[in-house]
Amino acid sequence: xxxxxxxxxxxxxxxGTSVKIECRSLDFxxxxxxxxxxFPKQSLMLMATSNxxxxxxxxxxxxxxxxxxxxxxxxxxxxxxxxAHPEDSSFYICSAGGTSSYNExxxxxxxxxxxL
Amino acid sequence: xxxxxxxxEMTATEGAIVQINCTYQTSGFNxxxxxQQHAGEAPTFLSYNVLDGLEEKGRFSSFxxxxxxxxxxxxxxxxxxxxxxxxxxxxxxxxxxxxxxxTKLIIKP
Numbered sequence: 001x002x003x004x005x006x007x008x009x010x011x012x013x014x015x016g017t018s019v020k021i022e023c024r025s026l027d028f029x030x031x032x033x034x035x036x037x038x039f040p041k042q043s044l045m046l047m048a049t050s051n052x053x054x055x056x057x058x059x060x061x062x063x064x065x066x067x068x069x070x071x072x073x074x075x076x077x078x079x080x081x082x083x084a085h086p087e088d089s090s091f092y093i094c095s096a097g098g099t100s101s102y103n104e105x106x107x108x109x110x111x112x113x114x115x116l
Numbered sequence: 117x118x119x120x121x122x123x124x125e126m127t128a129t130e131g132a133i134v135q136i137n138c139t140y141q142t143s144g145f146n147x148x149x150x151x152q153q154h155a156g157e158a159p160t161f162l163s164y165n166v167l168d169g170l171e172e173k174g175r176f177s178s179f180x181x182x183x184x185x186x187x188x189x190x191x192x193x194x195x196x197x198x199x200x201x202x203x204x205x206x207x208x209x210x211x212x213x214x215x216x217x218x219t220k221l222i223i224k225p
Contacts, residue, residue: 043216
């Protein structure tokens with residue numbers, strides 16, 4: 001199957017700082033990437049859909065000014081958590097699914113964010 | 117609203133068979149996924165059903181009944197490494213993935 005990487009795998013930061021997470025599709029071009037957040041013992045929560053060359057589509061309740069998404073190329077999407085707070089501590093996972101969301105999604109390994 | 121129901125937790129014995137059920141009520145249906153997720157890791161794809169019936173893939177099988185809004189994942193010859201959460205996800209009429217909360221499967225020797 002296709003490979004999606006994420007970097008960093010784990011990050012600890014101070015409250016108020018910004019953190020950037022990269023998601024790369026290594027062996028295919030992804031016009032659409034998805035960003036999820038998962039709190040302990042809960043299911044995946046879709047945060048936003050990232051479309052190459054256009055603005056991301058955010059789910060209800062997700063602050064677009066706090067979670068900045070950039071999908072500048074067909075192989076890279078970035079999520080920046082701005083002015084992070086302890087409640088932003090979570091497991092952030094990206095996935096890429098080719099041209100339409102109903103195709104199989106290939107998940108990155110996830111990024112564990114801890115905000116002190 | 118849209119809803120996907122799975123049992124929160126199940127326990128089974130190594131070498132046995134376990135069936136994890138998933139029922140859904142969604143606005144439209146364009147397929148159902150099962151994913152496996154080990155603790156602290158991202159989900160990995162197990163199966164995709166869009167037509168009624170049973171899809172078998174090695175020790176894992178997935179069944180779908182669209183008229184009943186029901187699917188199950190069947191795991192045979194359970195191994196300790198099968199201890200994980202199993203996520204059911206449905207593609208709705210807008211081609212959005214609706215995720216269940218997952219079923220934590222505990223395998224005992």
